[in-house]
Amino acid sequence: MDFRFSARETEYRDRVAAFIAEHVAPADHAYHAEVARGDRWAPVAMLEPLKEKAKAAGLWNLFMPPHSGAPMVDESFAFEGTQLSNVEYALCAEEMGKWHWASEVFNCSAPDTGNMEVLHRYGTREQKEAWLKPLMEGTIRSAFLMTEPAVASSDATNIETRIVRDGDDYVIDGRKWWSSGTGDPRCKVAIVMGKTDPDARRHQQQSMILVPMDTPGVRIERMLPVYGYDHAPHGHGEVVLEQVRVPAANLLLGEGRGFEIAQGRLGPGRIHHCMRTIGVAEMALAAMAKRLQSRVAFGKAIAEHSVWEQRVARARIDIEMTRLLCLKAADMMDRAGNKAAQGEIAMIKVQAPTMALQILDDAIQAHGGGGVSEDFPLAAAWAGVRTLRFADGPDEVHNRAIARAEFAKVADER
Structure with missing residues (x-):
């Protein structure tokens, strides 16, 4: 088993990370300032020049695997985008997840990504012209x-x-x-x-x-x-x-084809959420480590208290394990198709939010009163990730599927 990333995987991950470092991170204050003033439900104008820069950089519509699922209803309409594999996109989505609004800059926001996949796979030529085209161009949302x-x-x-x-x-x-x-x-x-x-x-x-x-x-x-x-x-x-x-x-x-479409849509959508959630966990761990080293309690840096060493170590271990499971699921989707990867998708859908919530909770604790305020992004991130334990199917449904697969293995041996 080779754990090294390919040249293409590394290239796109690094290009997205560099774009975020240069254009997204420095604009975070401006983004929140614009949302907070005037009409909160108006589109955020400062995003538009960033989108044009992302398009010009070739970092637009990254999410669509080149060969995803059954033959399309209409194959005459070309999808306009880079069309990364699931593994390639996983690495990019993790970088986007570190800033909650970054995905829109690359036209990779939910639910538009899933809806574009549905239209691309199941839509007629007329449906694609009417809705997929403007969604690909980023001129409408869905x-x-x-x-x-x-x-x-x-x-x-x-x-x-x-x-x-x-x-x-x-x-x-x-x-x-x-x-x-x-x-x-x-x-x-x-x-x-x-x-x-x-x-x-x-x-x-x-x-x-x-x-x-x-x-x-x-x-x-x-x-x-x-x-x-x-x-x-x-x-x-x-x-x-x-x-x-x-x-x-x-x-x-x-x-009568609704469930068929839902399965084609929700598989990729679930793993996209998990990819971004790993980025959220990385953000929380970095914030926690920085805070622990900057504050003193009982005569020494909080980072030097053993309980925090245990929590930081556990966070790093859990992120690494979760990333490997996410990449395994993405690799199976690329190699064998979404249906073959159902078990791995279910496992990562349960694991990623649970892992991130614990790290966010520890990071909030490390920040004290600041952690539950809006001065830091941790409380809002916790609230967002908590919804993923039931969005696109609750933990109980995915755990049920995982457990039934295990029961089936034993039944086959009897």
Whole structure:
């Protein structure tokens, strides 16, 4: 087994890291200052020149693997981007994760990345022209409407939103929440999951359909804060869909194919979150180490107290182990496909947020009262990472899949 990175993997990681060091890190204060003043839900203007610099540097749309999954519905529309492998992108995404707003600079933000993958893989030529092209160019944003407040959406067969055929249209009725990105006025389209046939087999009841956000009947009822953070201007909306009528041509892939699309979308999306989360953990460890060496308690630097040596050592060990598991999952996706890597994706989806939350918690403790304030990024990072223990499937669902695979191994030996 060769743990060395290839020349291409190292090149893109280093280019992204250098760009962030030169352009993103120095602009962090300006970013937060702009978000804090005026209309918090307006796009952040200072990002636009950085995006142009990223495009010019060839660091744009990095996330799309060149060969991901089954043949595309329409292969005549070229995806405009570098198309890194999952392993190559993992290293870049880790660097982006160290600054919570960095991904947008490279047009690699969720949920746009997952939605672009869906449109690229399952969209028709017309759907790609209408929505994938402007998403690739970064001129619009998008949302993914799946979770619902009235049901346990960890089991997506519970979803109650209805998508009913009416002549040349579909009519949609339902209520979604935690619809990330809907606070941004540039959010122009949503991929909505709902039931087209409640009498079909359990995993063939659901479909996905494209809904322009300005369609009559689409209403953002409220923006949902995460532990008090509103994540403006991105945000997470509770969205009501009331007699929303869209053309039948907006349906993706076909009726009853929603779970098929979801699996194609959520596999890469889950591992993207994990890649960025490793970057968050690296940020927290660096902040913790710096703080511990700069403060004195009981006559010596806090770093010299043995409990902190244990915590810092544990943090480094856990980051290294988690990164290796993440890279293994990414490598399996590249070599054998997303389905073959389901077990590794489930394991990293559980491990990465759990690991990062512990390191963030220790870093907050090291900062004392400052750790829970907005003077440092740790409290906000903790709140964001905590959501990943149920976003894209809760820990319990992934643990269930991992455990069942282990039970199956024993059953095969009996």
